Amino acid sequence: MKATLDALGAEIENALDGCRSDEDLERVRIAYLGRKGRLTEVMRGVGALAPEERPAVGELANALKRRVDECITALRERWKAERRQHELERERLDVTLPGRVWPYGHVHPLTAALDEAVAIFVSLGFSVYEGPHIEDEYHNFEALNIPSDHPARDMHDTFFVDHTHILRTHTSPVQIRVMENQEPPIAAIAPGAVFRHDDDVTHSPMFHQVEGFLVDRAVTFGDLKGVLSLFVQRMFGDDTRLRFRPSFFPFTEPSAEIDISCVICGGARAVNGGTCRVCKATGWLEILGAGMIHPAVFRAVGYDPEVVTGFAFGVGIERVAMLKYGITDIRLLFQNDLRFLRQF
Amino acid sequence: MKLTLNWLREFVELVLPIDELCEALVMAGLEVEAVAVHRPIWGAVEVVEIVNVAAHPNADRLRLCEVRRAQGPLVRVVCGASNMQAGDKVALAPPGSDLPGDRRIERATIRGQISEGMLCAARELALPDDATDGILILPPDASIGRRLVDYLGAEDTVIDLAVTPNRGDCLSVLGIAREIAALTGAKLQVPAPALREDDPPTTSAVRVAVEAPDLCPRYAVRVLHGVCVAPSPLWMRTRLALIGLHPISNVVDVTNYVMLERGQPLHAFDLAHVANGRISARRAGTRQSFVTLDGVERELIPDDLVITDGRGPVALAGIMGGADSEIRADTTDVLLESAYFTPAGIRRTARRLGITSDSSYRFERGIDPVATVAALDRAAGLIAGTASGTIARGVIDKQVGRGARLPTIRVRVARVNALLGTTLTAAEIERPLRALGATVAGHARAALRVVPPSYRSDLQSEVDLIEEVARLSGYETIPATTPAIVAGGPGFGPHRDPEERFRQTLRTCGLTEMIALAMIGAEENRMFPGLPDLSGKPVALRNAPSSDAAELRRSLVPGLLQALDVNRRQGEPLVAGYAIGRVYACDGERYHEGKALGIVLAGAWPSAVIGEPPRPASFADLKGGLALAFDRLALAPVMWESLQNEAPYLHPGKAARITIGGVLCGVAGALHPDVSAARGLDGDTWVAELDMIRVVQYCPRRIVFRPLPRFPAVLRDVAIVVDSGFQAQQILDAISEVAPPLVEEVRVFDQYAGAPIPEGKKSIAYSISYRASDRTLTDEEVNTLHQELVAHLTERLPVEVRR
Numbered sequence A: 001m002k003a004t005l006d007a008l009g010a011e012i013e014n015a016l017d018g019c020r021s022d023e024d025l026e027r028v029r030i031a032y033l034g035r036k037g038r039l040t041e042v043m044r045g046v047g048a049l050a051p052e053e054r055p056a057v058g059e060l061a062n063a064l065k066r067r068v069d070e071c072i073t074a075l076r077e078r079w080k081a082e083r084r085q086h087e088l089e090r091e092r093l094d095v096t097l098p099g100r101v102w103p104y105g106h107v108h109p110l111t112a113a114l115d116e117a118v119a120i121f122v123s124l125g126f127s128v129y130e131g132p133h134i135e136d137e138y139h140n141f142e143a144l145n146i147p148s149d150h151p152a153r154d155m156h157d158t159f160f161v162d163h164t165h166i167l168r169t170h171t172s173p174v175q176i177r178v179m180e181n182q183e184p185p186i187a188a189i190a191p192g193a194v195f196r197h198d199d200d201v202t203h204s205p206m207f208h209q210v211e212g213f214l215v216d217r218a219v220t221f222g223d224l225k226g227v228l229s230l231f232v233q234r235m236f237g238d239d240t241r242l243r244f245r246p247s248f249f250p251f252t253e254p255s256a257e258i259d260i261s262c263v264i265c266g267g268a269r270a271v272n273g274g275t276c277r278v279c280k281a282t283g284w285l286e287i288l289g290a291g292m293i294h295p296a297v298f299r300a301v302g303y304d305p306e307v308v309t310g311f312a313f314g315v316g317i318e319r320v321a322m323l324k325y326g327i328t329d330i331r332l333l334f335q336n337d338l339r340f341l342r343q344f
Numbered sequence B: 001m002k003l004t005l006n007w008l009r010e011f012v013e014l015v016l017p018i019d020e021l022c023e024a025l026v027m028a029g030l031e032v033e034a035v036a037v038h039r040p041i042w043g044a045v046e047v048v049e050i051v052n053v054a055a056h057p058n059a060d061r062l063r064l065c066e067v068r069r070a071q072g073p074l075v076r077v078v079c080g081a082s083n084m085q086a087g088d089k090v091a092l093a094p095p096g097s098d099l100p101g102d103r104r105i106e107r108a109t110i111r112g113q114i115s116e117g118m119l120c121a122a123r124e125l126a127l128p129d130d131a132t133d134g135i136l137i138l139p140p141d142a143s144i145g146r147r148l149v150d151y152l153g154a155e156d157t158v159i160d161l162a163v164t165p166n167r168g169d170c171l172s173v174l175g176i177a178r179e180i181a182a183l184t185g186a187k188l189q190v191p192a193p194a195l196r197e198d199d200p201p202t203t204s205a206v207r208v209a210v211e212a213p214d215l216c217p218r219y220a221v222r223v224l225h226g227v228c229v230a231p232s233p234l235w236m237r238t239r240l241a242l243i244g245l246h247p248i249s250n251v252v253d254v255t256n257y258v259m260l261e262r263g264q265p266l267h268a269f270d271l272a273h274v275a276n277g278r279i280s281a282r283r284a285g286t287r288q289s290f291v292t293l294d295g296v297e298r299e300l301i302p303d304d305l306v307i308t309d310g311r312g313p314v315a316l317a318g319i320m321g322g323a324d325s326e327i328r329a330d331t332t333d334v335l336l337e338s339a340y341f342t343p344a345g346i347r348r349t350a351r352r353l354g355i356t357s358d359s360s361y362r363f364e365r366g367i368d369p370v371a372t373v374a375a376l377d378r379a380a381g382l383i384a385g386t387a388s389g390t391i392a393r394g395v396i397d398k399q400v401g402r403g404a405r406l407p408t409i410r411v412r413v414a415r416v417n418a419l420l421g422t423t424l425t426a427a428e429i430e431r432p433l434r435a436l437g438a439t440v441a442g443h444a445r446a447a448l449r450v451v452p453p454s455y456r457s458d459l460q461s462e463v464d465l466i467e468e469v470a471r472l473s474g475y476e477t478i479p480a481t482t483p484a485i486v487a488g489g490p491g492f493g494p495h496r497d498p499e500e501r502f503r504q505t506l507r508t509c510g511l512t513e514m515i516a517l518a519m520i521g522a523e524e525n526r527m528f529p530g531l532p533d534l535s536g537k538p539v540a541l542r543n544a545p546s547s548d549a550a551e552l553r554r555s556l557v558p559g560l561l562q563a564l565d566v567n568r569r570q571g572e573p574l575v576a577g578y579a580i581g582r583v584y585a586c587d588g589e590r591y592h593e594g595k596a597l598g599i600v601l602a603g604a605w606p607s608a609v610i611g612e613p614p615r616p617a618s619f620a621d622l623k624g625g626l627a628l629a630f631d632r633l634a635l636a637p638v639m640w641e642s643l644q645n646e647a648p649y650l651h652p653g654k655a656a657r658i659t660i661g662g663v664l665c666g667v668a669g670a671l672h673p674d675v676s677a678a679r680g681l682d683g684d685t686w687v688a689e690l691d692m693i694r695v696v697q698y699c700p701r702r703i704v705f706r707p708l709p710r711f712p713a714v715l716r717d718v719a720i721v722v723d724s725g726f727q728a729q730q731i732l733d734a735i736s737e738v739a740p741p742l743v744e745e746v747r748v749f750d751q752y753a754g755a756p757i758p759e760g761k762k763s764i765a766y767s768i769s770y771r772a773s774d775r776t777l778t779d780e781e782v783n784t785l786h787q788e789l790v791a792h793l794t795e796r797l798p799v800e801v802r803r
């Protein structure tokens, strides 16, 4: 009896292996498990066995039936899943086709750089002020300790509007305007356009600066170094190094120009075996002018330079944007060529 | 300011290698713009002496020279020139030496005679030409065997320094040498010229008067007799050429040389053309014209300082000499001037006349008032040495009072440290000041009494000296600190948030930000006068760089149209841009600066998905973008109405005026076809202009939440047939007038013309939403309301409801 069951099991396995469809399975099921199926008959025959044989053989027969049932169910489900998969695959999209072109406008790189600079200073506690572009000579020059017969005026190629008005040559007059209207402490920045009469191809007659100044009872040159280091490292990365060099501005003293380690060569002066052109192989890039506000400036706004001190700085945004994004020609910034603007 | 290392070495020992020296100068505030090493290729050329000159046996035009070198036998050289004779020192390029122009000299046989090298002409060594035919004849002091580059100083390093306007003292070799001495601790040495003076005395040749001591505190002269004007010696010409100066003649070159070396501008007059031997420094007194030595006729005003002779002006003091009294080839007697002119006076005149000379540049920045005579002596000595001539006995030195008074400045130790954030002691402050050449007179723990050196006219106050302490100690030694910023203030200010939201919305709609220059042509300003609110005339620049940048813009539209043009040329199918910026006008004496927004939109939106056609940009795009931006700012009520006469550059039928809360805030529409045609634009170009100050002003300061409706809305549509000239807004207005309170919203959702709508008519469909806040409306209730509304509408307006 056991041998018969083993033979039948092998036969059913063969039959199932040969099945290719649900119909085949059904035929096999009926042939072996149906009312007149061969396994069914064998199971009926169990009752005729000797009582001591019955439990063992019955167990074997039941196990075989369970196995066949499970096998049939598993095959049915597998085939069903395969058919579903096949069906869905026929609905296939070409995912390599382009997506919908959603319209999207770009921010101008100057605005991006200006906004970033402003946001950094605001986060440090500075407030934003604006001033007129058409400025009087007093605020642009005299109040900033640049008298009319001082050679420092040569540093400013000025556009004249009438006998007392000019286009501001820097954002520094906003310093005067803010201090004229407020008492210290003041932490202010003044972003905006400035104008110089430069025919040079490396200059634009209009460009942008962010002026900043801090006036309080005990502001030091060390504070200037600290604030500008924070700004530069947030703007250009934490590993950017700074170098403070003595310089001259009539409205600050001591005055400094601030260089940052070259954004291209990192200060190594060379890239890819050749000398770095961006920093002209100096390893440094000039980025800011700054200094301690000159006592004459404080006197012009009615502050007592013995009581308050302060620092001021100015950063050229075109230069920042050009260095940050690797732009080599300043004129690109004002041509509004979409091939350029789309990159930002 | 260019100078050479060899020149510097005459005043200070250079203990640092060039790289470190440059670094030290940069970190002291003297920016090194360039370092150029000059190492002529003809380094092997040497000084030899001609022993014998003979004719070449086989060629009439050649000579055979025997020359003596430092060592070895005499050598024979074939030479094509004939200007040499025995005893002359000349330059030999021996076999194997290189010359400019890729020439290599080898031993050669010339017409049967062996030539052991070549005797060089100045031209062949690319030296400043001495205008003589033939080979270079060197002065007798050239020693045999010396390399010519060494003898002439042609092998040298030129440094170009950027000198800030406060450091007039650094506009000379001596000044830079002083700075190097202060920075490196090396000792400065200034050789004192040994002058041989001869009779007659200077006073017998010239009388000097200073009549404007305020403009000319010091005026000194010397006289040289029997001068022979010729090219200056080759070493001087070589050095001048190295720093980019064109040599002129010995007398003139010396004045330039001494100016570059000492920082004292000098002027040489031909004494024969100084009428009556009288020199006076005085104001011009009257308006007059004067021809400067560059041949230009200058208009003088009474206050200009001039140097006059017995007849009239001979020089524009400190700026430029006159044509009549300049040094010429036949000059024999020279009047040499060394003066101190006050900076402001020189600058006023130079600026008014538009002249910048090396001389005026230095006077404007302040020269050393004490070094006047030292420089004069140096120049007189050099002229006597190079142009022969004798120096008349004595200097005439007219000085106001007892000369320059140097300030005594109190430097408080506490003040130094308070400003710098340092903890320097009095001694640490004193050290750098002494290194600069300042005298530290009084010395207490709390303050120093400091007298700056005469050549540092920029050091006038305590803070000037604090800067010097910081500069020489090194800014890098000052510790960086982070201040506690306690100042209150508006932060970003009230405008930034709405403005930024506006910009962002426009970008989301596909508009790219553009920035154009604020200067435009006058024609553009006439064509695009900007928003009606910007009253007044355009602002013109008095020194405009060009006619297309003659005025400040009144509108952002021209700049955007220019961008359109640039991008059209690139073949961009769609140009969609916005700009926010200032616009300018002038109302009498007052200037207005507005803030405007401009938009340009032209071309076709590229197909969004493959297969869909590109879509031409339309008024709906323009209005939709702006409407979204207004909505994002919660601006209400915004009205779009037909243009009246606000913007003549717009198409009268295809443009709108935009009001917010009843106030005109901008215009939007198609460019007038005539304007388009004039610019070569085809198709519709959509533009908009907004007054951003008003937009931001009307923008609510905060967003206030409205509770969500609790009961559903019920929608009813109505299609209305009207004359095709009817505007959708008219019916919207009418509906809102007759609408019962339960009408929540009325929206246009369709427009249709064509059969079965009669010709000349169109149908506009509105969707009306009814909602009650306290209950769900029933269909019957809404039907009744809707019928009543439609009935009221047809009573009020000549419209027909489409069933």
Ligand SMILES: [Zn+2]
Pocket: A262, A263, A264, A265, A266, A267, A268, A269, A270, A276, A277, A278, A279, A280, A281, A282, A283, A284
């Ligand atoms: Zn670099």
